[in-house]
Amino acid sequence: MRETPIYYYSSSSGLVRTFAEHLQRPVFNLAEREVRTSEVDGPWVLLTPSYKSGNATNDTIPEAVKRFLRKPANRRAMVGVMGSGNRNFGRYYQQAARDIARASGRPILLEFELSGTPWDVAECRRIMADLDAALDRSEPPSEAV
Numbered sequence: 001m002r003e004t005p006i007y008y009y010s011s012s013s014g015l016v017r018t019f020a021e022h023l024q025r026p027v028f029n030l031a032e033r034e035v036r037t038s039e040v041d042g043p044w045v046l047l048t049p050s051y052k053s054g055n056a057t058n059d060t061i062p063e064a065v066k067r068f069l070r071k072p073a074n075r076r077a078m079v080g081v082m083g084s085g086n087r088n089f090g091r092y093y094q095q096a097a098r099d100i101a102r103a104s105g106r107p108i109l110l111e112f113e114l115s116g117t118p119w120d121v122a123e124c125r126r127i128m129a130d131l132d133a134a135l136d137r138s139e140p141p142s143e144a145v
């Protein structure tokens with residue numbers, strides 16, 4: 001059964017990377033140029049932190065995530081969104097993940113703070129295993145349509 005990959009962005013503080021590396025499945029860091037300029041080979045899940053800048057008009061979506069989502073093939077194959085944030089940011093908590101979910105019509109699968117707790121890691125593994133099984137049961141997309 002295919003293991004649905006997670007594409008994530010993590011800054012130099014590396015909190016999201018720490019979380020992703022505990023998942024025991026294919027994970028790719030969009031901070032790496034060759035990853036953010038690549039094209040996916042099937043369904044995938046986005047994991048993004050939110051980064052509020054000083055400028056009130058700026059959104060909180062990391063530039064590398066925007067870059068990756070510029071490719072229509074990547075946008076089409078994204079099946080869900082996960083977010084890492086910090087509740088200290090109040091109404092901006094998880095804004096990047098929530099904005100992308102709203103704009104794309106894909107569900108938020110998980111939200112956690114910073115690098116997550118062991119419970120968050122276990123929950124993510126469970127959600128992804130369920131997703132792998134669901135995608136395995138679904139019809140592969142036909143080239144004819």
Ligand SMILES: Cc1cc2nc3c(=O)[nH]c(=O)nc-3n(C[C@H](O)[C@H](O)[C@H](O)COP(=O)(O)O)c2cc1C
Nearest residue numbers: 010011013014015016049050052085086093094114
């Ligand atoms: C400058 C800065 C801005 C942030 N803005 C937000 C925000 O708007 N909303 C939020 O939920 N978390 C915010 N956070 C928290 C980060 O999203 C969170 O710590 C995340 O785990 C960082 O992941 P990373 O270390 O892998 O980059 C911010 C953190 C920093 C340092």
